[in-house]
Amino acid sequence: MNWKPTASFDTLRARAALLARIRQFFAEREVLEVTTPVLSRHATVDRHIDSFATVDGRWLQTSPEFAMKRLLAAGSGPIWQLAPVFRLDEQGRHHNCEFTMLEWYRPGFDHRRLMDEVESLLRSCDAPESGWRRFSYREAFELHAGFDPHTLDASALRARLRERGVAGPDDLSADEGADRDFWLDLWMSHVVGPQLGRGAPAFLYDFPASQAALARVRDELPPVAERFELFWHGIELANGFHELTDAVEQRNRFEADQVWRRQRGRVVPPHDRELIAALQSGLPACAGVAIGVERLLMMLLGKSCIDEVMAFPADRA
């Protein structure tokens, strides 16, 4: 029985110092620290995020997003929290099924202004002072994949990925074969993502509208989602949105995701009706972002495996 922690005490001290630094950052900026429920009657219906169900029919949160937006709609003003989150079946060198999310919301900010604040926070946590980059999703693909991700169709994306030595699954369904996002995700995780933020961190912004999640979509040609991610040493650290505030659009997206899940025989959790009600009553225009704290600590300390920054990773929990 290996009962000992996988992180050194030096690392655990660095973690404590990081959390203290984060707390100080938000206190100085007068952002309110909040705590919301970990256990909920509803769950995310995101196509690619699965929740742990509890024996009494409730769900462990995969992010504190919905409850925090209800606070915003109720008039909280800017809020932040450090929340334990849980994601079923996510396990690997950079994944643990339970981790810590730093999440915050800024009424009146858009995604660009929030990127500025993410940069300030990380700098105050000893991330590099200079050399930060920002690429649109299109620019990053043009640079590292050699094409415009908004124009190629699924079969071209697949053929070009094969040329790069990544074949994709053998038993593709017709559905997946024709799903641009499926192939863009493979491009991102195998080719483009690993090239981002190799020195200082880099932001990726303006995602395809089909990957909007809970971000608003800007009506351009092609339309893009006002969503960003932060990469450092090729690892995704954060995801942020200029938040969708339209209740009808939000419900439509939830329902479309539920249909997608049902058609594939996946678990279909109930979506958060209270969030929809809060949006109906009025969510202030805002931007929000979530950062994986263990990954941030990994990058700050130059660790290559998430186990090295957790006292007890899943297989010892």
Place this chain on the structure above:
Amino acid sequence: MASVSTNEMKSGTKVLIDGEPYSVIENEYRKPGKGQATNSIKIRNLKTGRVLEKTLRSGDSWEAADVEDTDMQYLYNDGQFWTLMDPSSYEQIQAGEAAMADAAQWLKGEETVRVTLWNGVPLSVAAPNTVELTITETDPGLRGDTATGGTKPAKLETGAVVKVPLFVTEGEKIKVDTRTGEYLNRAGK
């Protein structure tokens, strides 16, 4: 048949793909925060030794291959097959040249070898890491030359040829590392 899911595939897990047995070498989980999760899995074909990389959706599975490693005793070679015996059941099986591969040249009989069985049929046989064998043929060395580090070929009783230091002579027993084919030292009588 049992199946193995991507999150159960570790280095050494044996799987069956298109009727061929493979051993997992590496399994890397990748997932964009809000995107499709995949596992990039490096596998080795246990019959051909060829290594390839496959991409699976996370949660997909392969059939488990009934492959096990077991220690057996090598008995004799009849010119075509090598006969091996399970030391507990005394059951005998035969391995062909493909399964024996490099192991054959180090064996004279009675050794314990590691046999990889697939559905009870030997896929590969590994000789003991070190063996002690007698030199049957080598040129006479230069007398007194123990320090210059020169080598000469020596034929062993099993037919294998290894490089030995100049001072080693015919009829002597030496210890050899079968993984590298290198001379280790004189084994004495």
